[in-house]
Amino acid sequence: MAETTQIWKQLEMEPNRWFQRFERFRLLGPERTLLGVFNEWRLAKSRPISRSNPKSWRDAANQWRWRERAEAWDQHISELASAVADDERLRILSSGYALKHKRVEELDKLAVLLLGELREENKRWLPDVKSIGSGFAAERVDIVRFNAPLIEQARKTLEDIAAEMGDRMTKHDLSGQLDIVNISLEEWKAAQAARQEQAEQSAAVVVEDEMCNTPSAPSS
DSSP: OOOOTTTTOOOOOHHHHHHHHHHHHHOOOOOOHHHHHHHHHHHHOOOOOSOOOHHHHHHHHEEETTHHHHHHHHHHHHHHHHHHHHHHHHHHHHHHGGGGHHHHHHHHHHHHHHHHTSSSHHHEEEEEEESSSSGGEEEEEEEEEEEEHHHHHHHHHHHHHHHTTTOOOSSSSSOOOOOOEEHHHHHHHHHHHHHHHHHHHHHHHHHHHHHHSOOOOOOO
């Protein structure tokens, strides 16, 4: 606010005594009253409170525009507070995770971590046990459980990245839950062995084909 508009400062020809009393009035805040500041002044001098303002105080308040000047001060303080709030809001919104690229950066790190774990078979399939039957006839069976929560978390992280980038999918329902799959440990080992055997057979076929396609050395 410009210096010329700061009418709460001491006016030309305003007596120091009345300016000091106005200062008391101004600093009481928006709920200030003339009687209130008068009684505050009396209490400071160990005098009893009064039920009314003396004429000298009423005349001085009117002559030196106490109400107008105090309200100008209130407006000034309000504007300062708003400016500080705006600066703080701007600082918060222009730093840290309020910035989209910062959020995407952290989401990307999380996605890399989760997808890396999904590529590890011992993270996709978790050892577990279940009981078949009941009582003394109950039988403990070792199983492996498909890690559906890990899959779901990775999917949601990728979806969050898409949402931040404005690429959220709209043609597919991505809100469904993955079913938990359980197989016995023996079945899982058998499946692993079958995949290994298939891989070895495929490698053998490739080697055989290469040998058949290699031209024979000319005889001497």
